[in-house]
Amino acid sequence: MIKTKRFGEWYELTLPRDWDGFTIDYILRNIWRAPKKQIHLMRMENQVKVNGEWMNWNSPLKYMDRLQLRIFIDEDFGVIPFYKEVQILYEDDHLLVLNKPVHMDTHPNEDGQTNTLSNAVAFHLQSQGEYRKVKHVHRLDRDTTGAVLFAKHPLAGTVLDRMLEERIIKRTYVALVHGLVKTKKGIIKEPIGRDRHHATRRRVSPSGQQAVTHFELIKTYPKQNLSLIKCQLDTGRTHQIRVHLSYVGHPLAGDVLYGGKPIFDRQALHAAKLEFPHPFTMEKISCNAPLLEEEDNKSVMLANLLHVLPNN
Known part of the structure; x- marks a missing residue:
């Protein structure tokens, strides 16, 4: 080290x-x-x-x-600091890993938006007397929960971006899908592009960008006709897990955009683990993101079904 x-x-x-x-x-x-x-x-x-x-x-x-x-030079946050209680999984002078709750964007999508994870990060930094431009290294969909990585200065952002691109940063998700998955392990290698008939939807397309998703079966729920799987990404395309699993006939439970049934109020997807060598010390960083409590009964049911989180 x-x-x-x-x-x-x-x-x-x-x-x-x-x-x-x-x-x-x-x-x-x-x-x-x-x-x-x-x-x-x-x-x-x-x-x-x-x-x-x-x-x-x-x-x-x-x-x-x-x-x-x-490298620790004061600069504008780039977003409006706004208080929101968030769970910090790891923090040092260079980076920050948070556990994103449900129904929250990773970053603002319009001017003046304040209820995002990036706004909460800015408030957290401001409360510590740190004035840094907030930079998310990757993002999660609004209704996907779990670990999100932020860089606290430009050089850290540069190194972490490269590590993500070269798949040195390992992201592990747990997903609850419709149907009983038959294979223990598998790889989905299908390019993903925009769906020209829908503004936000993506689809498997020969002209799309390369996308690779690894999956492993953890548990099945025959009575509910559901399967719990672990996923790891070689690429980070928009909606990648959601698109790939729908394409192979196992859409995420609750993901109505990609063919899932509305048995939950969101897609059953959680970023459970983030692993990478520290960009400067080379120390191994491993962050496990527990499922946060959600208020409605459907989400409590989801949490009970997603309780088996991967340890490796």
Whole structure:
């Protein structure tokens, strides 16, 4: 694990042995893969020092050198801070993982919207005296619950975006679907595109984007003709799990948009687990998102059926 410290606006990283000989430019471009614009800004604004001094970005660094980055810079939240009690699953100086409740958007979809998870994050940061632009690394549908990852500064956002794209961030969902699933494990590889006949609906389409969903059967409920499955994504297309499971004849319970019956007031989908190496320390982060209490009887029934959450 890489040793790190924070000093006000500055973040200090002690160079590990296997980075010996790397340059500042190499670390930013090839280790963290920051975009050229971001690297240029950091260079022009003198946001990088080594052992407390300015250094040529192409000079080799040594094992145990202290690489210092000015990355904790105040900026506008980008959304209106708004109080909403939320469950924090993990937080440090760089990132934040929250357990999103039902009936809440991940981010505002129109000017002035305040009842989203991003607004709640902004309020939480503001209450701690942190003024950061709120950035969600991925999102969940309004009626999907569970773990959502946020970056707390631009460099963290850059690294986490790349990790998500390269499938280094592992997302595990539990879903309750109609029908009794016959296979223990399977992979759905079908491209997903927009449905030109419906503004929000997606569909399997030969001209769509590549989408890969892995699923594993956890439990069946023969009396209710339902199955509980675990899903992991190789891609993150809009409505991916909902579209794929409907396509193979097992729509999510409650998901009327994709053929599910309205036995719940929402689709039975929960982002139960999020796993990834920390973008700077390389420490393994593993967040399990418990099901939050919901008020109506249908949701209590859903929670009872979704109670088997994956441990691995």
